[in-house]
Amino acid sequence: MKKKIIFATGNMDKMREIREILGGLDADILSMKEAGIHLDIEENGTTFEENAMIKAKAVAEAVNEIVLADDSGLEIDYLNKEPGIYSARYMGEDTPYEIKNQALLERLLGVPKEQRTARFVCAVAAAFPDGEVIVKRGTIEGYIGEKPEGENGFGYDPIFYVDKYHCSTAALTREEKNAISHRGNALRQIRAELEKRQQ
Numbered sequence: 001m002k003k004k005i006i007f008a009t010g011n012m013d014k015m016r017e018i019r020e021i022l023g024g025l026d027a028d029i030l031s032m033k034e035a036g037i038h039l040d041i042e043e044n045g046t047t048f049e050e051n052a053m054i055k056a057k058a059v060a061e062a063v064n065e066i067v068l069a070d071d072s073g074l075e076i077d078y079l080n081k082e083p084g085i086y087s088a089r090y091m092g093e094d095t096p097y098e099i100k101n102q103a104l105l106e107r108l109l110g111v112p113k114e115q116r117t118a119r120f121v122c123a124v125a126a127a128f129p130d131g132e133v134i135v136k137r138g139t140i141e142g143y144i145g146e147k148p149e150g151e152n153g154f155g156y157d158p159i160f161y162v163d164k165y166h167c168s169t170a171a172l173t174r175e176e177k178n179a180i181s182h183r184g185n186a187l188r189q190i191r192a193e194l195e196k197r198q199q
Helices: 012-022 048-060 097-107 174-180 182-198
Strands: 003-007 027-031 066-076 117-127 133-144 160-162
Touching: 003 012, 012 027, 012 174, 012 182, 048 066, 048 117, 048 133, 066 182, 117 182, 133 182, 174 182
Parallel strands: 003 027, 003 066
Antiparallel strands: 066 117, 117 133, 133 160
16 A cells, blocks of 8 residues: 655645655655644744644654644845744734735835845654654745735745746746745755655
């Protein structure tokens, strides 16, 4: 029977990225919902790594499978690294990202490009059935643009620009984004660990 890897998220945009980056692993990759797991996990860590580990361990206690979980967010240097670990909860969890993005652009009004530096951070934790937990961090450096751009991303992608491509991460193709993204970076490190264990 094919092994299962459960990813502790209900975000289908995220699941699509995860399946693309982990494609080819000898395992079915399921979201919590697809695996029939319904847990309300309180993310009360103070770092991306802690929150990813809290989620992975909580789900791993419910199943005898490898569980992956990520915590990711946007750090804007000019705003003291806000929204940071509160990226998903910034201005309230149910607030649409168009509104969150607009609010951040307003807070940066008149700030020159060299002071608009920012990064996406993603920590991915893997909890194994034997109790071992590993965590890897990926980042992508960029800056906050003057206006939202692009239709391909989600979350803060439309306002996060990358110098290499002279556009926002929402304007990149999925392949381009996965190749350079914080999540892609962290997941490739985790993938290498999973492949080691499959040998």
